Amino acid sequence: MQGKAENSRNFTQCDSLLIGDKCGAHTVPYIEVKNRSAKVEHEATTSKISDDQMMYCQQRGMSAEEAVALIVNGFCKEVLQELPMEFAVEAQKLVGISLEGSVG
Amino acid sequence: MLEIKNLHARVDDRDVLNGIDLSISAGEVHAIMGPNGSGKSTLAYVLAGRDGYEVTEGSIHYQGNDLLDLAIEERAREGIFLAFQYPVEIPGVAGTTFLRTAVNSLRKHRGEKEFDAMQFVKYVREKQSELNITDDMLRRPVNVGFSGGEKKRNEILQMALLEPKFAVLDETDSGLDIDALKTVADGVNTLRDPNRSMLVITHYQRLLDYIVPDFVHVLAHGRIVKSGGKELALELEKEGYGALTGTQAA
Ligand SMILES: Nc1ncnc2c1ncn2[C@@H]1O[C@H](COP(=O)(O)OP(=O)(O)OP(=O)(O)O)[C@@H](O)[C@H]1O
Ligand SMILES: [Mg+2]
Numbered sequence: 001m002q003g004k005a006e007n008s009r010n011f012t013q014c015d016s017l018l019i020g021d022k023c024g025a026h027t028v029p030y031i032e033v034k035n036r037s038a039k040v041e042h043e044a045t046t047s048k049i050s051d052d053q054m055m056y057c058q059q060r061g062m063s064a065e066e067a068v069a070l071i072v073n074g075f076c077k078e079v080l081q082e083l084p085m086e087f088a089v090e091a092q093k094l095v096g097i098s099l100e101g102s103v104g
Numbered sequence: 105m106l107e108i109k110n111l112h113a114r115v116d117d118r119d120v121l122n123g124i125d126l127s128i129s130a131g132e133v134h135a136i137m138g139p140n141g142s143g144k145s146t147l148a149y150v151l152a153g154r155d156g157y158e159v160t161e162g163s164i165h166y167q168g169n170d171l172l173d174l175a176i177e178e179r180a181r182e183g184i185f186l187a188f189q190y191p192v193e194i195p196g197v198a199g200t201t202f203l204r205t206a207v208n209s210l211r212k213h214r215g216e217k218e219f220d221a222m223q224f225v226k227y228v229r230e231k232q233s234e235l236n237i238t239d240d241m242l243r244r245p246v247n248v249g250f251s252g253g254e255k256k257r258n259e260i261l262q263m264a265l266l267e268p269k270f271a272v273l274d275e276t277d278s279g280l281d282i283d284a285l286k287t288v289a290d291g292v293n294t295l296r297d298p299n300r301s302m303l304v305i306t307h308y309q310r311l312l313d314y315i316v317p318d319f320v321h322v323l324a325h326g327r328i329v330k331s332g333g334k335e336l337a338l339e340l341e342k343e344g345y346g347a348l349t350g351t352q353a354a
Binding site for chain 2 (some may be wrong): 049055056061064073074078
């Protein structure tokens with residue numbers, strides 16, 4: 001927040017999704033505020049792909065990879081759909097790539 | 105179709121199934137009744153191949169092959185379907201997306217062309233109205249915020265779309281109001297087929313008025329303690345499980 005930004009507001013949200021049981025998430029918000037009237041909020045959540053969700057998808061015939069991709073895309077969708085079309089497509093691909101080889 | 109022999113299974117270091125024998129032929133509908141905690145859902149999960157449900161003794165053959173050799177998704181692709189007692193919520197994933205991914209996994213396995221979004225909508229339309237499933241329910245994330253009855257109808261829609269050969273319905277009737285019970289039962293009855301078998305788990309004989317089973321089995325302490333025709337359900341409704349389970353050493 002710049003010094004001249006009177007009564008400005010900021011909201012940062014950081015949601016993490018854990019895949020598998022060998023990972024964790026540490027979210028460290030870093031916000032610089034140079035104006036005393038600014039209002040700044042930060043929120044973080046951590047959720048996890050549950051065994052139940054995996055089992056449910058796999059019982060319907062999906063492979064573990066397909067199941068994770070589906071669940072992660074669902075998780076990211078809220079944010080991705082806010083992006084302009086060309087970014088959204090790009091981001092969707094990135095999610096796909098980073099998931100390759102993460103299961104099994 | 106399905107041949108279970110002397111099946112013993114363990115969950116979390118507890119022996120839950122203690123020697124189940126059950127043989128189901130193509131086209132048959134078998135009902136399983138039994139007190140809470142007798143092992144009905146455990147049997148359903150063992151058939152589906154859920155992780156953590158360890159078979160310690162006995163065998164299950166499905167269409168002549170050893171079912172226990174197959175992973176959960178392989179069983180699904182070979183036509184095993186489980187309508188869950190507690191359907192799982194998947195935030196952010198629209199119902200249609202979930203359904204299409206599932207249907208396409210099966211089509212891919214069968215060497216058929218996958219449905220695109222338009223084709224899939226057409227495929228769903230018909231079955232959707234039979235089961236009284238609104239477009240809104242398909243747009244919303246899978247099971248998130250669904251009422252108990254909506255979740256159960258959604259399970260049967262999945263069954264209708266995936267066209268399994270062997271379906272296990274775990275208490276699909278619980279939580280349904282009278283109209284929904286009829287809708288679901290009609291949906292299940294349309295799916296009855298000489299090449300499709302079903303195992304229907306229920307606490308209420310009323311469901312069996314609608315979905316009339318060929319056989320009824322009573323499960324207690326992880327064993328089948330009595331089998332009979334559809335009239336057995338009526339007997340149970342009158343007399344309870346007391347006499348059947350009491351004689352059984354835990
Ligand atoms: N994951 C688990 N961990 C520990 N115990 C379990 C687990 N799953 C099942 N059990 C135990 O196994 C027994 C059988 O449970 P199951 O869910 O198969 O019963 P059920 O016949 O389906 O009962 P209900 O009619 O209440 O649905 C119960 O005593 C239950 O506590
Ligand atoms: Mg149960």
